Amino acid sequence: xxxxxxxxxxxxxxxxxxxxxxxxxxxxxxxxxxxxxxxxxxxxxxxxxxxxxxxxxxxxxxxxxxxxxxxxxxxxxxxxxxxxxxxxxxxxxxxxxxxxxxxxxxxxxxxxxxxxxxxxxxxxxxxxxxxxxxxxxxxxxxxxxxxxxxxxxxxxxxxxxxxxxxxxxxxxxxxxxxxxxxxxxxxxxxxxxxxxxxxxxxxxxxxxxxxxxxxxxxxxxxxxxxxxxxxxxxxxxxxxxxxxxxxxxxxxxxxxxxxxxxxxxxxxxxxxxxxxxxxxxxxxxxxxxxxxxxxxxxxxxxxxxxxxxxxxxxxxxxxxxxxxxxxxxxxxxxxx
Amino acid sequence: xxxxxxxxxxxxxxxxxxxxxxxxxxxxxxxxxxxxxxxxxxxxxxxxxxxxxxxxxxxxxxxxxxxxxxxxxxxxxxxxxxxxxxxxxxxxxxxxxxxxxxxxxxxxxxxxxxxxxxxxxxxxxxxxxxxxxxxxxxxxxxxxxxxxxxxxxxxxxxxxxxxxxxxxxxxxxxxxxxxxxxxxxxxxxxxxxxxxxxxxxxxxxxxxxxxxxxxxxxxxxxxxxxxxxxxxxxxxxxxxxxxxxxxxxxxxxxxxxxxxxxxxxxxxxxxxxxxxxxxx
Numbered sequence: 001x002x003x004x005x006x007x008x009x010x011x012x013x014x015x016x017x018x019x020x021x022x023x024x025x026x027x028x029x030x031x032x033x034x035x036x037x038x039x040x041x042x043x044x045x046x047x048x049x050x051x052x053x054x055x056x057x058x059x060x061x062x063x064x065x066x067x068x069x070x071x072x073x074x075x076x077x078x079x080x081x082x083x084x085x086x087x088x089x090x091x092x093x094x095x096x097x098x099x100x101x102x103x104x105x106x107x108x109x110x111x112x113x114x115x116x117x118x119x120x121x122x123x124x125x126x127x128x129x130x131x132x133x134x135x136x137x138x139x140x141x142x143x144x145x146x147x148x149x150x151x152x153x154x155x156x157x158x159x160x161x162x163x164x165x166x167x168x169x170x171x172x173x174x175x176x177x178x179x180x181x182x183x184x185x186x187x188x189x190x191x192x193x194x195x196x197x198x199x200x201x202x203x204x205x206x207x208x209x210x211x212x213x214x215x216x217x218x219x220x221x222x223x224x225x226x227x228x229x230x231x232x233x234x235x236x237x238x239x240x241x242x243x244x245x246x247x248x249x250x251x252x253x254x255x256x257x258x259x260x261x262x263x264x265x266x267x268x269x270x271x272x273x274x275x276x277x278x279x280x281x282x283x284x285x286x287x288x289x290x291x292x293x294x295x296x297x298x299x300x301x302x303x304x305x306x307x308x309x310x311x312x313x314x315x316x317x318x319x320x321x322x323x324x325x326x327x328x329x330x331x332x333x334x335x336x
Numbered sequence: 337x338x339x340x341x342x343x344x345x346x347x348x349x350x351x352x353x354x355x356x357x358x359x360x361x362x363x364x365x366x367x368x369x370x371x372x373x374x375x376x377x378x379x380x381x382x383x384x385x386x387x388x389x390x391x392x393x394x395x396x397x398x399x400x401x402x403x404x405x406x407x408x409x410x411x412x413x414x415x416x417x418x419x420x421x422x423x424x425x426x427x428x429x430x431x432x433x434x435x436x437x438x439x440x441x442x443x444x445x446x447x448x449x450x451x452x453x454x455x456x457x458x459x460x461x462x463x464x465x466x467x468x469x470x471x472x473x474x475x476x477x478x479x480x481x482x483x484x485x486x487x488x489x490x491x492x493x494x495x496x497x498x499x500x501x502x503x504x505x506x507x508x509x510x511x512x513x514x515x516x517x518x519x520x521x522x523x524x525x526x527x528x529x530x531x532x533x534x535x536x537x538x539x540x541x542x543x544x545x546x547x548x549x550x551x552x553x554x555x556x557x558x559x560x561x562x563x564x565x566x567x568x569x570x571x572x573x574x575x576x577x578x579x580x581x582x583x584x585x586x587x588x589x590x591x592x593x594x595x596x597x598x599x600x601x602x603x604x605x606x607x608x609x610x611x612x613x614x615x616x
Contacts, residue, residue, distance in 0.1 A: 014450075015450075015453060015454055015457060018450060018451070018453075018454035019454050019457055019458060021454075022451065022454050022455060022458065023458060023463070133349070134349075137349070137595055137598055137599060137602075138591070138595065140598060141542065141546070141591055141594035141595040141598050142591050142594075143546055143549050143550070143553075143566075143569075143587060143590045143591065143594075145549075145550060145553050145566075145569065146549075146569055146583070146586075146587030146590065146591075147587075149569065149572075149573065149576070149583050149587075150583070150584070150587065152576070153576055153577055153580055153583065157576060157577035158577055269459065270459075272459070273459035273460070273461050273462055274461065276461060276462060276465070277461075277550055277553070277554070280554075291462060291465075292465075292554065295465045295466055295469045295554075295556075296469065296554070296555075298469055298470065300470075303462075303466040306462060307458060307459065307462055307463060307466065310458075310459045310462060311457055311458060311459070314457055314459075315457070
């Protein structure tokens with residue numbers, strides 16, 4: 001087990017290094033001068049030249065890259081040209097909000113998506129199945145930013161049931177920071193008012209983000225169930241007299257989830273990337289709104305750091321997916 | 337061509353998708369003649385600002401009094417232009433790379449595939465946004481950024497197909513009679529590898545329209561007064577909740593268009609690769 005995990009980790013390192021090279025090159029190959037961008041419109045040529053010197057932008061590109069890699073290895077992602085704070089610090093402060101949102105939407109899409117997918121698989125080619133198929137195409141085709149605005153329009157502006165934006169009402173004080181996760185901190189410190197308010201704020205962005213993932217999970221669970229039902233063991237277990245619910249939820253489900261687990265893994269990375277726009281619309285104080293701000297102000301250090309972060313998350317999730325596969329199907333682990 | 341259409345006609349969702357795609361294509365070509373107020377691409381009529389949907393303006397009017405129905409229709413051309421450009425450029429980069437990597441083996445092939453994997457691992461939206469911004473925000477930058485992030489999908493597919501085909505008997509036979517490598521690759525392997533590429537391109541068109549809308553929404557794609565769907569949704573936010581129609585209809589246009597391409601793509605994939613049929 002441990003060897004399996006370590007081996008997977010070793011395989012990921014070269015691709016992370018590749019990611020570093022490609023993002024660095026892509027962002028540095030474009031013909032806009034970062035020093036000019038940082039200095040702002042009113043800067044004199046001397047100020048620009050000084051900035052260039054200060055950030056080592058006058059060095060050859062390979063030297064800049066070597067310096068950058070050395071810094072990244074020490075988790076130093078430079079300073080944001082916009083907030084003038086270390087990027088790593090900004091990210092650490094904003095990461096919990098993003099993770100909270102990501103987990104909430106993942107939870108929503110799995111809790112709703114897996115049962116729906118099983119139902120669609122069992123009711124193959126009946127109207128609930130057709131309905132779900134249409135729904136799953138819809139979920140992938142919808143523009144998340146538009147769906148977010150529609151939800152805001154209906155539930156926040158017209159009905160007034162849920163807050164429009166932000167993470168916590170301005171009238172409430174933030175719970176003391178223990179873990180950095182707002183909801184978790186509210187529970188730990190017994191701030192139930194903040195917990196309830198935080199949940200209400202979380203709902204709309206989480207639903208927006210969950211939609212695409214929900215569609216994917218329904219799709220893959222459905223096809224997994226359909227494939228599993230063809231197996232001899234299902235036929236045999238039915239003949240032996242296993243009851244349907246037990247058979248489906250324990251034996252069929254376990255064998256149907258391999259593809260779904262892969263998708264959940266891919267979704268996690270996708271959710272962090274997809275959260276970029278959704279966070280910006282809901283003013284969610286996470287990595288996503290930070291990224292949009294960085295992109296709009298041309299803040300290279302932040303862009304590089306975020307791209308690397310998401311790449312690293314993808315890689316980490318891929319390892320977890322492989323481990324989960326191993327747990328669902330132990331044969332895979334022996335082979336590796 | 338005929339058997340494909342005949343088989344497609346038995347797949348209702350795919351036919352629906354085809355219908356949507358045809359309508360969007362027609363709107364893109366003939367939009368200026370179909371739209372009730374074609375001059376609203378750039379004109380403004382401040383006297384009829386933000387009117388709700390009515391018989392004259394079925395989708396209502398926007399903050400400059402322009403007919404939203406007309407602008408939704410006129411927006412189809414821009415959306416398709418972006419999507420087609422991006423997918424074609426991505427194919428021009430991705431397909432040759434996949435052919436080379438698949439037919440040859442050795443360091444070149446290895447390098448191509450590793451770079452492909454790395455680019456695939458970068459979150460596409462973030463990379464496209466960053467690139468579009470750094471290249472100075474404009475429609476051209478947006479298209480270039482999207483192409484530069486989409487080509488690996490084609491490389492992957494063509495690589496797999498080329499690998500499979502170059503091990504097949506007919507390619508061995510061609511080598512045996514002394515056909516030159518470029519001839520084998522372009523005249524014999526490429527046509528056989530094309531159908532999954534077309535499927536991917538169809539789905540890619542829908543996907544690109546979606547991502548391009550995000551770029552437009554963030555102000556990094558089309559520039560005003562272009563009748564861009566994403567841009568319109570961004571502009572509409574100032575006038576919510578009063579002018580609900582302003583945000584709603586351009587978004588529906590995106591939704592229906594992307595759904596059309598996806599349904600058609602799914603249907604085509606079933607024909608090209610029947611093994612996947614049940615897994616939809």
